[in-house]
Amino acid sequence: MPIADVNGVKLNYEIAGQGNAVVCLHGYSGSSQDWGNQIAALSPTHKVIAWDERGHGKSAAPGREEDYTIEIFADDVFGLLNVLGIEKCCLAGHSLGGAIALQFALDHQEMLSGLVLVDTSSKFPMPLAMFEMRKKMNEIARSQGIEAAFEFEVASDPQRSEFFQEYPDEKEKERQRVLSVSVDGFIYTWKSIERQKPLNHRLSEINVPTLIYLGEEDIGLADEIQVLNKGIANSELVTVKGAGHSPHYEAPDVFNEALLRFLDRINW
Numbered sequence: 001m002p003i004a005d006v007n008g009v010k011l012n013y014e015i016a017g018q019g020n021a022v023v024c025l026h027g028y029s030g031s032s033q034d035w036g037n038q039i040a041a042l043s044p045t046h047k048v049i050a051w052d053e054r055g056h057g058k059s060a061a062p063g064r065e066e067d068y069t070i071e072i073f074a075d076d077v078f079g080l081l082n083v084l085g086i087e088k089c090c091l092a093g094h095s096l097g098g099a100i101a102l103q104f105a106l107d108h109q110e111m112l113s114g115l116v117l118v119d120t121s122s123k124f125p126m127p128l129a130m131f132e133m134r135k136k137m138n139e140i141a142r143s144q145g146i147e148a149a150f151e152f153e154v155a156s157d158p159q160r161s162e163f164f165q166e167y168p169d170e171k172e173k174e175r176q177r178v179l180s181v182s183v184d185g186f187i188y189t190w191k192s193i194e195r196q197k198p199l200n201h202r203l204s205e206i207n208v209p210t211l212i213y214l215g216e217e218d219i220g221l222a223d224e225i226q227v228l229n230k231g232i233a234n235s236e237l238v239t240v241k242g243a244g245h246s247p248h249y250e251a252p253d254v255f256n257e258a259l260l261r262f263l264d265r266i267n268w
Contacts, residue, residue: 006079012058013051017043021089025097031057037252055185068188074103092116114266121224122199203231210235215243
């Protein structure tokens with residue numbers, strides 16, 4: 001896949017197809033590969049770009065905490081679009097990628113034909129227990145490696161442990177996804193999520209057509225998704241039955257059908 005030098009960081013990206021541009025932003029500890037089903041479905045009619053965020057996949061990983069913020073990630077998107085000569089696109093973001101997409105929409109709304117937000121929030125809920133678990137995970141990642149941190153997380157989260165016991169193939173897929181993240185990217189990207197500035201008070205500024213997805217079983221984000229749907233006037237909410245936090249690869253057929261309908265009706 002090609003590499004772009006953006007803001008002094010070498011970013012890996014994938015590009016496929018021709019036509020109006022759809023740019024896909026993955027979630028924390030993901031990569032451009034998370035959007036494989038969408039690239040296959042959209043590239044016959046659209047130009048699809050998926051990237052590896054700094055610290056993830058095959059992109060470079062700056063070694064300082066201050067090099068990882070939601071605003072910097074959004075500026076990386078802007079820089080990549082400039083490198084590729086894309087003046088307007090539909091921007092799709094999952095989880096952390098959705099938070100980046102929201103920031104980009106507020107910074108560069110004139111560059112958007114549409115916005116797609118997948119199981120995300122303008123401020124992710126952070127219970128104290130999660131802070132404590134993440135602190136320990138970061139320590140393990142630094143001293144023992146990413147795989148050890150992943151195993152600690154699974155062991156510490158009864159729901160994930162139960163799910164992976166029932167679906168062992170999914171555990172291996174998730175393990176491989178997490179192992180693609182550098183240690184600095186793993187730690188500092190999470191800290192950028194903890195430092196995320198709430199944007200609920202600015203949602204009314206977004207006036208481009210917006211498609212919002214909620215995996216039916218992603219209970220922890222259900223209230224936040226409703227906030228997005230109510231705050232963004234020109235938005236539509238799609239609930240994907242049987243899916244959790246990642247409906248784009250848990251239920252790709254349902255996801256892609258709604259996405260293609262949305263892309264067909266927005267004004268490019």
